Amino acid sequence: MMWNRNQMAARAAQELQDGWYVNLGIGIPTLVANYIPDGVEVTLQSENGMLGMGPSPFEDEEDPDLINAGKQTITELPQTAFFDSAQSFSMIRGGKIAMAILGAMEVAENGDLANWMIPGKLVKGMGGAMDLVAGVGRVVVVMDHTSKHGKSKLLRTCTLPLTGKGVVNRIITNLGVLDVVPGGLKIVECAHGVSDADLRAATEAAIIG
Numbered sequence: 140m141m142w143n144r145n146q147m148a149a150r151a152a153q154e155l156q157d158g159w160y161v162n163l164g165i166g167i168p169t170l171v172a173n174y175i176p177d178g179v180e181v182t183l184q185s186e187n188g189m190l191g192m193g194p195s196p197f198e199d200e201e202d203p204d205l206i207n208a209g210k211q212t213i214t215e216l217p218q219t220a221f222f223d224s225a226q227s228f229s230m231i232r233g234g235k236i237a238m239a240i241l242g243a244m245e246v247a248e249n250g251d252l253a254n255w256m257i258p259g260k261l262v263k264g265m266g267g268a269m270d271l272v273a274g275v276g277r278v279v280v281v282m283d284h285t286s287k288h289g290k291s292k293l294l295r296t297c298t299l300p301l302t303g304k305g306v307v308n309r310i311i312t313n314l315g316v317l318d319v320v321p322g323g324l325k326i327v328e329c330a331h332g333v334s335d336a337d338l339r340a341a342t343e344a345a346i347i348g
Contacts, residue, residue, distance in 0.1 A: 140332030141284075141313040149174040151240050151281050151311050155181050162186065162231070162271055164241035164254075165209035167281045171240055184236055186267035188227045191219035208266060231267065231274040238277040241268065243307075245297045246280055248344035250307040250319040253299035254280075265302070272303035284312035284341050291343040293317070293324065314338045323347045 142150065148170035155161060155171075157179045163169050172194060175181060183192040185207045192207060193214035201212040230236060245253040252272060255265045272278050285291055293310065309327070310317045315338050316327040323345030329338055339346055 140330065142330045143313070145170060145173075146330075147281050147311055147313060150316065151279060152176060154238065154240070154277075154279050154309065155179050156237070157181070159237040160184055160190075160230075160235060162236050162239040162267075162275065163207075164239065164268070164271075165266075166242040168240040168242055169207070169209060169211060171281075184227070184230065185213075186224065186227050186231060186271070188222050188224050189213075189215075189219065190222070190227075190230075191216045193219070228267065228270055231270050234274055234276065236271070236275045238279060239271040239275045240279045240281060241271065243280045243282045243292070243310075245292050245294055245299050246282070246307050246310055246319075246344075247294050247297045248319070248323045250305040251297045252278070252280065252302045252307050253297040254302050256300055258300070268302045272306040277308050278303075278306050279309045279311065280307050281311045284314040284338075291341055293342045293344040295344055314341055317342075317346075320347055 144167050148167055152171045152174035160182045162184050163171055184190050187208045193216045196212055196214050205213050207213050243252055243254040255268050256262045307319050314333050315329040317324040318327055325347050
């Protein structure tokens with residue numbers, strides 16, 4: 140057994156701490172907002188100029204002017220603040236955001252992150268990922284452990300263009316949780332039904348301990 144997307148998001152939500160300002164990346168990370176633990180108050184920031192994002196709107200109640208950085212419709216809260224993109228990136232680059240939870244295509248054993256493009260494929264741009272990994276206090280990656288062809292996405296060295304060097308702190312996959320430590324990765328937790336041996340066999344990167 141492995142964690143599904145919602146279970147991965149729920150596990151990532153356990154990383155949140157009360158009072159933090161947090162940026163959620165595109166894909167599975169956006170689901171984290173649905174699993175914020177009771178008693179934990181976090182403020183979600185979007186690099187396109189919004190602080191205090193609300194939940195997804197109900198059907199037929201969407202406002203096309205209220206979107207996150209991934210172009211998904213969202214809602215506002217009584218305390219929501221709006222500002223231009225320059226101000227948003229000042230928050231990120233100024234170290235005001237405690238944590239970013241991002242998706243990835245590859246993570247290397249030294250914490251290198253590749254999550255913004257595949258050579259030869261059309262992309263609209265890098266978005267805010269490079270600024271986020273350079274400016275936030277902590278980077279947590281949520282991703283599938285292997286590709287659709289069964290190859291590990293946790294590598295000794297990334298093969299895709301890097302978003303940031305040595306920036307990842309923790310990796311949450313459908314197989315478990317690993318931390319980036321000196322010399323490689325350390326297993327923190329295995330998904331339900333996944334053994335330590337299963338996780339190691341699916342990982343190209345060096346696992347310490």
